[in-house]
Amino acid sequence: MNQSDFLKVVIPFKDKVFRLAKRLLVSTEEAEDATQELFFKLWKNKEKLSEYNNVEAFAMTMTKNYCYDRLKSKQASNLTLVHNNYKEKETSLDKKIEQEDSVNQVHKLIENLPEQQKIIIQLRDIEQYDFDEICKMVDMKPTAVRVALSRARKTIREALIKKHNYGVS
Protein backbone atom coordinates (compact mmCIF):
# COMPACT_ATOMS: atom_id res chain seq x y z
CA MET A 1 0.00 0.00 0.00
CA ASN A 2 1.61 3.25 -1.06
CA GLN A 3 0.92 6.74 0.17
CA SER A 4 -1.77 7.70 -2.31
CA ASP A 5 -3.66 4.42 -1.80
CA PHE A 6 -3.53 4.99 1.91
CA LEU A 7 -4.80 8.55 1.61
CA LYS A 8 -7.63 7.39 -0.64
CA VAL A 9 -8.82 5.05 2.11
CA VAL A 10 -8.26 7.50 4.92
CA ILE A 11 -9.27 10.92 3.61
CA PRO A 12 -13.04 10.23 3.55
CA PHE A 13 -13.25 9.97 7.32
CA LYS A 14 -10.56 12.45 8.39
CA ASP A 15 -13.20 15.03 9.34
CA LYS A 16 -15.06 12.50 11.44
CA VAL A 17 -11.91 11.63 13.32
CA PHE A 18 -11.18 15.30 13.84
CA ARG A 19 -14.69 16.06 15.08
CA LEU A 20 -14.67 13.16 17.53
CA ALA A 21 -11.26 14.24 18.81
CA LYS A 22 -12.51 17.78 19.22
CA ARG A 23 -15.61 16.57 21.03
CA LEU A 24 -13.45 14.79 23.58
CA LEU A 25 -10.42 17.09 23.81
CA VAL A 26 -12.43 20.34 23.41
CA SER A 27 -9.66 22.53 21.99
CA THR A 28 -9.21 22.73 18.22
CA GLU A 29 -5.40 22.65 18.40
CA GLU A 30 -5.38 19.51 20.47
CA ALA A 31 -7.87 17.88 18.17
CA GLU A 32 -5.69 18.75 15.17
CA ASP A 33 -2.61 17.33 16.84
CA ALA A 34 -4.53 14.20 17.78
CA THR A 35 -5.82 13.77 14.23
CA GLN A 36 -2.34 14.13 12.78
CA GLU A 37 -0.96 11.68 15.31
CA LEU A 38 -3.71 9.16 14.61
CA PHE A 39 -3.24 9.19 10.86
CA PHE A 40 0.48 8.86 11.34
CA LYS A 41 -0.18 5.82 13.55
CA LEU A 42 -2.49 4.36 10.92
CA TRP A 43 0.17 4.95 8.29
CA LYS A 44 2.76 3.15 10.35
CA ASN A 45 0.39 0.20 10.73
CA LYS A 46 -0.69 0.25 7.09
CA GLU A 47 0.24 -3.41 6.59
CA LYS A 48 -2.32 -4.41 9.19
CA LEU A 49 -5.06 -2.18 7.77
CA SER A 50 -6.07 -4.66 5.10
CA GLU A 51 -6.89 -7.15 7.85
CA TYR A 52 -9.68 -4.94 9.10
CA ASN A 53 -12.75 -5.07 6.93
CA ASN A 54 -13.89 -1.72 8.26
CA VAL A 55 -10.96 0.67 8.46
CA GLU A 56 -13.20 3.60 9.32
CA ALA A 57 -14.66 1.91 12.39
CA PHE A 58 -11.19 0.86 13.41
CA ALA A 59 -9.96 4.45 13.05
CA MET A 60 -12.83 5.77 15.15
CA THR A 61 -12.09 3.26 17.89
CA MET A 62 -8.46 4.30 17.81
CA THR A 63 -9.50 7.94 18.03
CA LYS A 64 -11.68 7.25 21.04
CA ASN A 65 -8.93 5.33 22.83
CA TYR A 66 -6.26 7.86 21.95
CA CYS A 67 -8.36 10.75 23.27
CA TYR A 68 -9.10 8.84 26.46
CA ASP A 69 -5.39 8.35 26.97
CA ARG A 70 -4.72 12.02 26.36
CA LEU A 71 -7.41 13.04 28.83
CA LYS A 72 -6.08 10.62 31.41
CA SER A 73 -2.50 11.84 31.09
CA LYS A 74 -3.74 15.40 31.27
CA GLN A 75 -5.60 14.71 34.48
CA ALA A 76 -2.59 12.91 35.88
CA SER A 77 -0.33 15.89 35.22
CA ASN A 78 -2.97 18.37 36.45
CA LEU A 79 -3.19 20.10 33.12
CA THR A 80 -6.95 20.24 33.17
CA LEU A 81 -6.96 23.68 34.72
CA VAL A 82 -4.75 25.09 32.00
CA HIS A 83 -7.01 23.52 29.51
CA ASN A 84 -10.10 25.13 30.99
CA ASN A 85 -8.40 28.50 31.00
CA TYR A 86 -7.58 28.14 27.38
CA LYS A 87 -11.14 27.26 26.51
CA GLU A 88 -12.55 30.27 28.27
CA LYS A 89 -10.14 32.50 26.45
CA GLU A 90 -11.36 31.14 23.20
CA THR A 91 -15.02 31.76 23.97
CA SER A 92 -14.34 35.24 25.26
CA LEU A 93 -12.94 36.09 21.87
CA ASP A 94 -16.31 35.33 20.39
CA LYS A 95 -19.01 37.93 20.53
CA LYS A 96 -21.10 37.93 23.67
CA ILE A 97 -24.28 37.55 21.74
CA GLU A 98 -22.97 34.38 20.17
CA GLN A 99 -22.43 32.87 23.58
CA GLU A 100 -26.17 33.01 24.10
CA ASP A 101 -26.60 31.45 20.71
CA SER A 102 -28.64 28.28 20.68
CA VAL A 103 -25.87 26.43 18.90
CA ASN A 104 -23.42 27.25 21.65
CA GLN A 105 -25.94 26.22 24.27
CA VAL A 106 -26.22 22.76 22.79
CA HIS A 107 -22.45 22.56 22.49
CA LYS A 108 -22.01 23.32 26.18
CA LEU A 109 -24.69 20.83 27.17
CA ILE A 110 -22.98 18.05 25.26
CA GLU A 111 -19.68 19.07 26.82
CA ASN A 112 -21.15 18.44 30.24
CA LEU A 113 -22.32 14.93 29.39
CA PRO A 114 -20.35 11.89 30.59
CA GLU A 115 -17.60 10.87 28.15
CA GLN A 116 -19.43 7.78 26.96
CA GLN A 117 -22.64 9.63 26.15
CA LYS A 118 -20.60 12.35 24.47
CA ILE A 119 -19.03 9.82 22.12
CA ILE A 120 -22.28 8.05 21.34
CA ILE A 121 -24.23 11.21 20.59
CA GLN A 122 -21.34 12.38 18.42
CA LEU A 123 -21.30 9.12 16.48
CA ARG A 124 -25.06 8.88 16.09
CA ASP A 125 -26.55 12.35 15.86
CA ILE A 126 -23.67 14.09 14.13
CA GLU A 127 -21.86 11.40 12.16
CA GLN A 128 -24.99 9.26 11.64
CA TYR A 129 -23.41 5.85 12.05
CA ASP A 130 -25.80 2.93 12.43
CA PHE A 131 -26.01 1.10 15.72
CA ASP A 132 -23.95 -1.91 14.67
CA GLU A 133 -21.01 0.31 13.80
CA ILE A 134 -21.32 2.31 17.01
CA CYS A 135 -21.38 -0.90 19.06
CA LYS A 136 -18.10 -1.93 17.44
CA MET A 137 -16.49 1.46 17.87
CA VAL A 138 -17.26 1.85 21.56
CA ASP A 139 -17.19 -1.87 22.32
CA MET A 140 -20.61 -1.92 23.97
CA LYS A 141 -23.79 -3.97 23.64
CA PRO A 142 -26.60 -2.51 21.50
CA THR A 143 -28.97 -2.09 24.46
CA ALA A 144 -26.30 -0.25 26.44
CA VAL A 145 -25.66 2.06 23.48
CA ARG A 146 -29.37 2.79 23.14
CA VAL A 147 -29.74 3.51 26.85
CA ALA A 148 -26.77 5.89 26.82
CA LEU A 149 -28.01 7.64 23.69
CA SER A 150 -31.53 8.00 25.06
CA ARG A 151 -30.19 9.45 28.28
CA ALA A 152 -27.99 11.92 26.43
CA ARG A 153 -30.82 13.13 24.19
CA LYS A 154 -33.23 13.54 27.10
CA THR A 155 -30.66 15.40 29.18
CA ILE A 156 -30.00 17.87 26.40
CA ARG A 157 -33.68 18.40 25.65
CA GLU A 158 -34.66 18.94 29.27
CA ALA A 159 -31.84 21.39 29.84
CA LEU A 160 -32.85 23.34 26.75
CA ILE A 161 -36.49 23.49 27.84
CA LYS A 162 -35.41 24.73 31.27
CA LYS A 163 -33.24 27.46 29.79
CA HIS A 164 -35.91 28.44 27.35
CA ASN A 165 -38.55 28.79 30.07
CA TYR A 166 -36.21 30.81 32.26
CA GLY A 167 -35.62 33.15 29.36
CA VAL A 168 -39.32 33.61 28.78
CA SER A 169 -40.41 34.11 32.37
Added chain:
Amino acid sequence: MELANIEKLLDKYLDAETTLQEENILRNYFTTGNVAPHLQEYGMMFGYFKQNKSETYTKTIQLKPENTRKKNWKWLTVAASVALLISVFIGRQEYNKYQQRKQFAQIKEALEQVSFNLNKGNDVLYAVSDNLNKGNDALYAVSNNLNKGNDAVTKLRIYEETANTVIKKVNY
Protein backbone atom coordinates in the same frame (compact mmCIF):
# COMPACT_ATOMS: atom_id res chain seq x y z
CA MET B 1 -44.85 15.80 7.24
CA GLU B 2 -47.67 16.33 9.65
CA LEU B 3 -47.01 17.40 13.21
CA ALA B 4 -48.54 14.33 14.87
CA ASN B 5 -46.21 12.08 12.97
CA ILE B 6 -43.21 14.20 13.93
CA GLU B 7 -44.20 14.09 17.57
CA LYS B 8 -44.46 10.32 17.41
CA LEU B 9 -41.01 10.12 15.86
CA LEU B 10 -39.66 12.45 18.53
CA ASP B 11 -40.85 10.14 21.30
CA LYS B 12 -39.09 7.27 19.58
CA TYR B 13 -36.07 9.51 19.09
CA LEU B 14 -35.79 10.27 22.79
CA ASP B 15 -35.87 6.55 23.55
CA ALA B 16 -33.19 6.00 20.92
CA GLU B 17 -35.50 3.75 18.96
CA THR B 18 -35.49 5.65 15.67
CA THR B 19 -33.69 4.36 12.59
CA LEU B 20 -31.30 6.51 10.62
CA GLN B 21 -34.03 7.12 8.01
CA GLU B 22 -36.46 8.34 10.64
CA GLU B 23 -33.82 10.58 12.11
CA ASN B 24 -33.22 11.99 8.65
CA ILE B 25 -36.90 12.89 8.44
CA LEU B 26 -36.63 14.71 11.76
CA ARG B 27 -33.44 16.44 10.67
CA ASN B 28 -35.08 17.69 7.52
CA TYR B 29 -38.13 18.91 9.36
CA PHE B 30 -36.18 20.83 11.99
CA THR B 31 -33.55 22.36 9.77
CA THR B 32 -35.72 23.50 6.88
CA GLY B 33 -38.27 26.11 7.64
CA ASN B 34 -41.07 26.26 10.13
CA VAL B 35 -40.80 24.55 13.48
CA ALA B 36 -43.79 24.35 15.82
CA PRO B 37 -43.14 26.67 18.81
CA HIS B 38 -43.45 23.92 21.41
CA LEU B 39 -40.74 21.89 19.63
CA GLN B 40 -38.18 24.68 19.45
CA GLU B 41 -35.62 22.85 21.60
CA TYR B 42 -35.39 20.14 18.93
CA GLY B 43 -34.71 22.83 16.36
CA MET B 44 -31.74 23.94 18.43
CA MET B 45 -30.47 20.38 18.75
CA PHE B 46 -30.75 19.42 15.10
CA GLY B 47 -29.44 22.81 14.07
CA TYR B 48 -26.37 22.23 16.18
CA PHE B 49 -25.86 18.71 14.84
CA LYS B 50 -26.02 19.91 11.28
CA GLN B 51 -23.72 22.85 11.92
CA ASN B 52 -21.23 20.70 13.77
CA LYS B 53 -20.98 18.27 10.92
CA SER B 54 -19.74 21.02 8.64
CA GLU B 55 -16.58 21.40 10.68
CA THR B 56 -13.61 19.92 8.81
CA TYR B 57 -9.98 19.11 9.34
CA THR B 58 -8.29 21.72 7.18
CA LYS B 59 -4.66 20.81 7.67
CA THR B 60 -2.96 18.38 5.33
CA ILE B 61 -2.14 15.00 6.73
CA GLN B 62 1.63 14.53 6.91
CA LEU B 63 2.92 11.02 6.51
CA LYS B 64 6.42 11.09 5.03
CA PRO B 65 8.23 14.13 6.46
CA GLU B 66 8.22 12.89 10.03
CA ASN B 67 9.33 9.51 8.82
CA THR B 68 12.41 10.89 7.06
CA ARG B 69 13.11 13.22 9.93
CA LYS B 70 13.23 10.25 12.25
CA LYS B 71 15.51 8.39 9.84
CA ASN B 72 17.80 11.42 9.66
CA TRP B 73 18.09 11.39 13.40
CA LYS B 74 19.05 7.75 13.33
CA TRP B 75 21.72 8.35 10.70
CA LEU B 76 22.98 11.33 12.58
CA THR B 77 23.51 9.28 15.73
CA VAL B 78 25.32 6.58 13.75
CA ALA B 79 27.53 9.19 12.08
CA ALA B 80 28.23 10.85 15.40
CA SER B 81 29.23 7.57 17.05
CA VAL B 82 31.50 6.67 14.13
CA ALA B 83 33.14 10.09 14.28
CA LEU B 84 33.62 9.69 17.99
CA LEU B 85 35.24 6.26 17.54
CA ILE B 86 37.59 7.56 14.84
CA SER B 87 38.59 10.58 16.86
CA VAL B 88 39.26 8.43 19.92
CA PHE B 89 41.34 6.05 17.81
CA ILE B 90 43.37 8.84 16.20
CA GLY B 91 43.71 10.59 19.52
CA ARG B 92 45.09 7.45 21.11
CA GLN B 93 47.57 7.01 18.28
CA GLU B 94 48.71 10.61 18.51
CA TYR B 95 49.03 10.33 22.25
CA ASN B 96 51.11 7.17 21.91
CA LYS B 97 53.37 8.88 19.37
CA TYR B 98 53.75 11.86 21.67
CA GLN B 99 54.53 9.57 24.58
CA GLN B 100 57.13 7.71 22.52
CA ARG B 101 58.74 10.95 21.42
CA LYS B 102 58.85 12.10 24.99
CA GLN B 103 60.49 8.88 26.13
CA PHE B 104 63.01 9.08 23.29
CA ALA B 105 63.87 12.62 24.26
CA GLN B 106 64.33 11.56 27.86
CA ILE B 107 66.61 8.68 26.88
CA LYS B 108 68.59 10.95 24.58
CA GLU B 109 69.05 13.46 27.36
CA ALA B 110 70.15 10.75 29.76
CA LEU B 111 72.67 9.40 27.24
CA GLU B 112 73.98 12.91 26.64
CA GLN B 113 74.42 13.31 30.36
CA VAL B 114 76.33 10.00 30.48
CA SER B 115 78.58 10.94 27.59
CA PHE B 116 79.21 14.34 29.18
CA ASN B 117 80.18 12.66 32.43
CA LEU B 118 82.40 10.20 30.58
CA ASN B 119 84.19 13.07 28.88
CA LYS B 120 84.67 14.70 32.24
CA GLY B 121 86.12 11.45 33.56
CA ASN B 122 88.47 11.32 30.58
CA ASP B 123 89.61 14.87 31.27
CA VAL B 124 90.24 13.94 34.87
CA LEU B 125 92.23 10.90 33.80
CA TYR B 126 94.26 13.04 31.39
CA ALA B 127 94.88 15.46 34.20
CA VAL B 128 95.94 12.59 36.47
CA SER B 129 98.30 11.19 33.86
CA ASP B 130 99.73 14.69 33.34
CA ASN B 131 100.36 14.98 37.02
CA LEU B 132 101.93 11.53 37.07
CA ASN B 133 104.32 12.63 34.32
CA LYS B 134 105.01 15.76 36.24
CA GLY B 135 105.69 13.60 39.29
CA ASN B 136 108.06 11.46 37.23
CA ASP B 137 109.88 14.55 36.07
CA ALA B 138 110.15 15.69 39.64
CA LEU B 139 111.53 12.30 40.66
CA TYR B 140 114.02 12.47 37.81
CA ALA B 141 115.04 15.89 39.02
CA VAL B 142 115.38 14.61 42.58
CA SER B 143 117.49 11.66 41.44
CA ASN B 144 119.64 14.05 39.40
CA ASN B 145 120.14 16.18 42.43
CA LEU B 146 120.90 13.09 44.50
CA ASN B 147 123.51 12.02 41.94
CA LYS B 148 124.91 15.52 42.06
CA GLY B 149 125.00 15.25 45.85
CA ASN B 150 126.79 11.88 45.55
CA ASP B 151 129.38 13.39 43.23
CA ALA B 152 129.84 16.23 45.61
CA VAL B 153 130.26 13.81 48.51
CA THR B 154 132.85 11.75 46.56
CA LYS B 155 134.62 14.95 45.70
CA LEU B 156 134.57 15.90 49.38
CA ARG B 157 136.00 12.51 50.24
CA ILE B 158 138.79 12.98 47.74
CA TYR B 159 139.44 16.35 49.38
CA GLU B 160 139.45 14.76 52.75
CA GLU B 161 141.83 12.06 51.66
CA THR B 162 144.21 14.51 50.12
CA ALA B 163 143.82 16.67 53.13
CA ASN B 164 144.62 13.70 55.37
CA THR B 165 147.65 12.74 53.32
CA VAL B 166 148.79 16.33 53.46
CA ILE B 167 148.35 16.41 57.22
CA LYS B 168 150.22 13.12 57.59
CA LYS B 169 153.08 14.45 55.50
CA VAL B 170 153.15 17.57 57.58
CA ASN B 171 153.19 15.52 60.81
CA TYR B 172 156.10 13.52 59.71
